[in-house]
Amino acid sequence: MINSFLSKDCTKAAVLFHSKKRILEYISQIAQQKLPDLSEQEILDSLLKREKLGSTGIGKGIAIPHGRLSNIDETVAILVVNAEPIAFDAIDDRPVDIFIALLVPDAQCQTHLKTLSAIADKLKDKQFCKKLRHAQSDQCLYDIMTL
Template sequence: MNLSEILRPEAIKVVASASSKKRLLHDIGELAHGVYGYDSTLVIEALMERESLGPTGVGNGVALPHARLAEVTDMSAAFILLEKPVNFDAVDRQPVDVVMALFAPEAAGVEHLKALALVSRTLRSADLCNKLRANHDPATLYALLTQDQNTQAA
């Protein structure tokens, strides 16, 4: 699996700021609706329910919110770069500015885990995150995220 298989170029957005974690999840829901046609209310509710189980802020300014939804037929993703980081209750207590949301079919098992692992491995790279933070053009962000897929898939 490659990021280019689950992330569409138009599913990348740069947001000046989000007032809260909840507002950021709303932005993700709206982006998922605009790009994939998902019901934004259901996306937001599913993401908030998942966050209630434990925060998906993985540290170093990165969050990986994810949810399983009945209307999703294939793994998909949305990426948001925040110009101003927001508190996300991350494990390292640092605010978040790099966010990759994943949407999986309700019955997805191993595919959901593979996608989470792929995104986690990709965004664990401090070098990549620094490049993402230095660029605010969605096309450039997409290129950075999907480049060198052979290395990331290994």
């Protein structure tokens, strides 16, 4: 399911950022390449707007930042694994190193909820998360996530 909206060029292994804001900026930069009609700032604003409602850090070192955008037609996912966990205000107060960001069309709220749920289910598997964390390349990370 996730391979329908996650592409290899939106999958980044072993990056290194030190703050919540910087990782969200990086995610916005990657997403902007897929959404050329939007600016990085518009994408970042949609992610930050959602974070203001409460952290998207779901615990166990995982965050699913997401934003709704009115001027896109399809869901775009970005998978980033940070080399070191960073503070992200997660629900369990643990730092986060796995980020799966979703940008969804405003009109697709129900699909969006199903997608979030499917991703969260996949990430409940500790061994699966361990594989994500140990991926040495973007290609390897993409393969783990989509197989």
